[in-house]
Amino acid sequence: xxxxxxxxxxxxxxxxxxxxxxxxxxxxxxxxxxxxxxxxxxxxxxxxxxxxxxxxxxxxxxxxxxxxxxxxxxxxxxxxxxxxxxxxxxxxxxxxxxxxxxxxxxxxxxxxxxxxxxxxxxxxxxxxxxxxxxxxxxxxxxxxxxxxxxxxxxxxx
Ligand code: FES
Ligand code: FES
Numbered sequence: 001x002x003x004x005x006x007x008x009x010x011x012x013x014x015x016x017x018x019x020x021x022x023x024x025x026x027x028x029x030x031x032x033x034x035x036x037x038x039x040x041x042x043x044x045x046x047x048x049x050x051x052x053x054x055x056x057x058x059x060x061x062x063x064x065x066x067x068x069x070x071x072x073x074x075x076x077x078x079x080x081x082x083x084x085x086x087x088x089x090x091x092x093x094x095x096x097x098x099x100x101x102x103x104x105x106x107x108x109x110x111x112x113x114x115x116x117x118x119x120x121x122x123x124x125x126x127x128x129x130x131x132x133x134x135x136x137x138x139x140x141x142x143x144x145x146x147x148x149x150x151x152x153x154x155x156x157x
Contacts (some may be wrong), residue, residue, distance in 0.1 A: 003022045005022055005023065006132075007019070007020050007088060008067070008072075008075070009072060010071065011074040011075065012036065012140060021067040023066070025065065026064070026066065026067060027063075027075070028063045028065075031077050036079050038079050039053055043063070045064075046061045048105075048135065049061060049105075049108045052108035052109075052135065054114075055070065057074075057118065059115045077111070078111060081110065081111070089155050090110050090152045091110055091150040093149070093152040097147045097148040100139075100140065101140055101150040102138075105135060105137045105139075111138065112131060113132065117152060117153055123153065125150075128146060128150065128153075132149060133144060
């Protein structure tokens with residue numbers, strides 16, 4: 001028996017998209033199938049955060065959200081953050097502070113940091129550590145990631 005599908009409408013990185021999705025597909029798989037392959041899929045059970053995308057501006061684990069839950073909502077992936085050739089300040093700070101090595105975790109961290117600074121521009125050091133510790137990075141040891149978030153926060157201020 002074929003898996004049931006449902007037609008949904010969403011806005012992906014500012015562009016309206018209509019698609020037919022399997023009802024059990026995850027949001028991470030949906031955005032990747034629509035070309036937003038910067039969204040990485042790691043553990044697929046909500047632990048690593050590498051699949052983080054923004055749903056109406058809020059970070060969510062793309063592997064834990066069903067694609068059909070994006071109906072009528074705005075989804076931002078790493079592809080939607082830069083404006084043309086201008087990197088988002090968090091992206092620039094990650095480059096300047098060498099906050100990535102293999103890069104697998106980077107899209108999730110950048111989106112998490114960008115949404116934190118949007119929603120809590122004056123986030124304390126403890127708050128930044130708390131939020132960024134929800135995602136896993138096996139390479140950097142976190143210090144450069146935290147330095148990059150602080151630098152992006154200072155630039156905004
Ligand atoms: S792949 Fe979604 S949290 Fe790990
Ligand atoms: S840079 Fe490799 S997992 Fe984070």
